Amino acid sequence: MSGAQTSLSFRSNAGKAVGNQKLRAAMKHAADTFGTKRIDAFAPVADVEAMRDRASAIREEVLKNLPRYVDQFVASATRAGATVHRAKDATVAKEIIRKILADRGARRIVKGKSMVSEEVDLNAHLEAAGMEVVETDLGEYIIQLEGEAPSHIIVPAIHKDRRQVGKLFSERLGVPYSDDPQVLTRTARKVLREKFLSADAGVSGANFAAADTGSLVLFTNEGNGRMVTTVPPLHVAILSIEKMIPSLADFPDFIRLLPRSATGQTITSYVSVITGPRKPGDATGAKELHIVLLDNGRTEILGGESRDILKCIRCGACMNVCPVYRTVGGHAYGWTYPGPMGLILTTLLTGMAKSHPVVDASTLCGACVDVCPVRVPLVDIILQLRRRKVREGFSDPKEKAGMALFGKVAASPALFALGQRLAGRFWPVVRVLGGKDVAGRMPAPAKTPFRRKAP
Amino acid sequence: MSGPDLSARFLGNAAAAAAGAHSVSGTGDLLAALGRIVPAGSPVYCPGLTELEKAAAPLFPNRVADCMAAEVTVEEVFGAIAETGTIVCVSEGGRAVQAGLLPAHHVAIVRRDRIFATLDDLLAVVAGAPPTNITLVTGPSRTADIELTLAIGVHGPERLDVIVA
The missing domain is CATH 1.10.1220 (Arc Repressor Mutant)
Incomplete structure (x- = not known):
């Protein structure tokens, strides 16, 4: 996706989005629901602020010593039997994954939800190599059928209403029209179950990686993540380097914070901890596990003034409360990550020349800072970027x-x-x-x- | 927190996550509960590895050896977490973690003395040398990807029953 010469057209995208009543209604419903659910989920928790402080301190510690934690992860994951690959950019990462799959003759790939794979535009690369890539998260499946990109990092099809999904399924899957989410979900279960069982490989992301044991940690609700990582004989996981956590013992607060911040759940239906591939005596696990650690500009961000964005754990809470995101939706931002964390990452990862228009996509109201579970100073970083934008001559x-x-x-x-x-x-x-x-x-x-x- | 309190807290939180929550005392009571929970005649995967599974197995005339062919999995799990109403499935000892994933109905038996109070208590036990797969399971499989409307039973089980024994 990167490499485009022209800058993102946030202003005209936003102008169009503001006039799209269907989108406005969907976004309002989503934002209101998420807002309420998040508040309700945190209400019974006694020491939320202390919990945020602890989680923030752990993320800070990881950033301070990131190269050491990455090296430790590589060593421990290798010891657990995984093969770890380090990719400096998107092109390298995509090619590593294509080669792993092609070398083993994999044709049918089932995919779990992974924003990093969206960032490197993995699907197009694998499809160009003749592979069938099926997104299996319901929201991702919907937008893949539609040929769209995600508009939210947690709920990718948040911009679509049930009638649009019903019409899409009846047209593309040949099933009778229904706009009942339970019926549509059942349809997806049936179609995708067959894909899971016949897949040659599963490709997933990971929410975190434990440096001391080499474990991958995935938070999911549907069960597709469990399918992708345990049913096919080959599992390839792609994640960016900053997802390190020192040890599994550090996870309780992240398990408490991430689902509550993301969807207002006390905990997701599933939290999977995967340490290496299937070992002798195991009845579970892919026979082969490859882990691709993506840098793609993170090391450079780490050395700069906006490094704190790398603390982000991708819960999506900042976009749910952002008055700009709530009005224009995710597609207007023009790249993989929308909302406050998204406009920052977009600018840092794709460069000011391309992304300077999204630097304006904030009112600086600070609602994002109020909800961020790991205390990323989002407003400060946006101000840094605006100063840079002026310094580098991109202001109007x-x-x-x-x-x-x-x-x-x-x-x-x-x-x-x-x-x-x-x-x-x-x-x-x-x-x-x-x-x-x-x-x-x-x-x-x-x-x-x-x-x-x-x- | 004492044993009975932990069990009540676990069952309460499991029920809040849309799991069927049951408590039994003794093998006779367990079998009676399973008789009520598992639809008669359905193909059941029950690995028969632990004492409780061995006791339960004869209850199911239509037992299948492969969880892929089962409609119901009945198994004893590693433990549970009271704080979140979670059951803990691990791959240790040749356990197929998919047994609680592929069939539409998962029945998990957890021993009363295997209920951890908090996430911290569980992770302290497994953090040092984790098995290949640890899966924390809280309620049935779910999604809210269409209009944030909750739908139960996506790719994993649409029904989860937990029994404290």
């Missing part, structure tokens, strides 16, 4: 000139009063000059300024 010259003028005017009471009077009188002209984007949408100023009404 009109906006820059306008702000300089406003700065002058706002600093002088006389000029400010004059400005108010002029704006009130000549508003129709200002609207035209200011363009449709901003001034065109603003309400006209009051005839009598508030400053003159106030005592």
Whole structure:
């Protein structure tokens, strides 16, 4: 996905999204539901703030010593029987995975949900090599049938309503139309069960990796993640290097925080801890396990001022509460990761030249910081990126000139009063000059300024 | 926390996660509970490895050797966590963790003295040298991927019963 020469068109995407009533309704429903469920899930927990502090400290410790934890993970996973590959970028990662699969003659691949695989655009690479790649998470399956990208990191098809899914299933799978989620889910179970049992390989992501034992930890609800990682003879996991946690003993707080923050569940239906492939005497596990550790710019981020974004555990809470995300949805951002954490990662991973428009996709209200379970200073990082955007010359010259003028005017009471009077009188002209984007949408100023009404 | 409190807390939280929650005392009581829970005549996978599984096995005339062919799995699991209402399935001792995944109905028996109070207590036990697979299971398989509407039974079991014995 990276490498595109043109910059992301957040502004025009957002403009279109704002006019899409179906999308607006779906996003509002999702945001309200998630907001309430998250609050309810944390309500009975006694020491949430202390728990967040502990989790944040563990993530901080991992970042401080990331190369050491990665090396430790590689050694322990290898000792457990896995083959670990290190990929410096997306191209290398995709090719490693294609080769592992091709060397073993794998044609049918079942996939668990993995945002890192979306980041490197893995499916297209494997499909170009003639492999059949089936997404098995229900939301991912829906958008794969539709030929779309995820619009939320936890609920990929959040932008679709039940009637759209019903129509899609009846057209593509030849089943009678139904818009009952339970019926649609049953259809997916039937179609995908057959895929699991006949697959040559499973490809999954991982939520975390335990450095001291070489274990992968996956949080899932549907059971597809368990299928992908245990039913086919070959399991390939792809994850980015910052997902390290020192030890399995450090996990209780993450198990308590991640599902509550993500979906408002006390715990997901399944938490799988996978340590190496099947060993002698085991009845469970893939016969072969390959783990691909993706850097793709993380090491560079780690050395920069915005490194704290690497603490992120991908719960999605920041997007659920973000007034921008809630209004425009995930696709408007134009790359893999949406919302506050997404616009930061997008900018850092794809570069300012491409992604400077999404740096604006925040009101800086700080709701994201309030909910982040590991205390990523999202607003501070967005401000850093905005300063960088200006420094590197990507800000709109009109906006820059306008702000300089406003700065002058706002600093002088006389000029400010004059400005108010002029704006009130000549508003129709200002609207035209200011363009449709901003001034065109603003309400006209009051005839009598508030400053003159106030005592 | 004492034994009976742990058991009650575990069962309460399991029920809150949409599992069927049962408590029995003695083998006779367990068999009676299984008779009520498992639909008569359905193909059952019961590995018969532990004392409790050996006691339960004769109850099922239609026992299958491969969990893939079963509609119900009846097994004793490694343990449970009271804090979350979770059962803990591990691959230790040649256990097929898929037994609790492939059939549509999973019946898990857990011994009263194998209930851990918290996630910390469980992880302290398994963190040092984990077996190939540890799966924490809380309630049946579920999704909310369509309009965030809960649907039970996606790829894993649509029904989970836990029995404290």
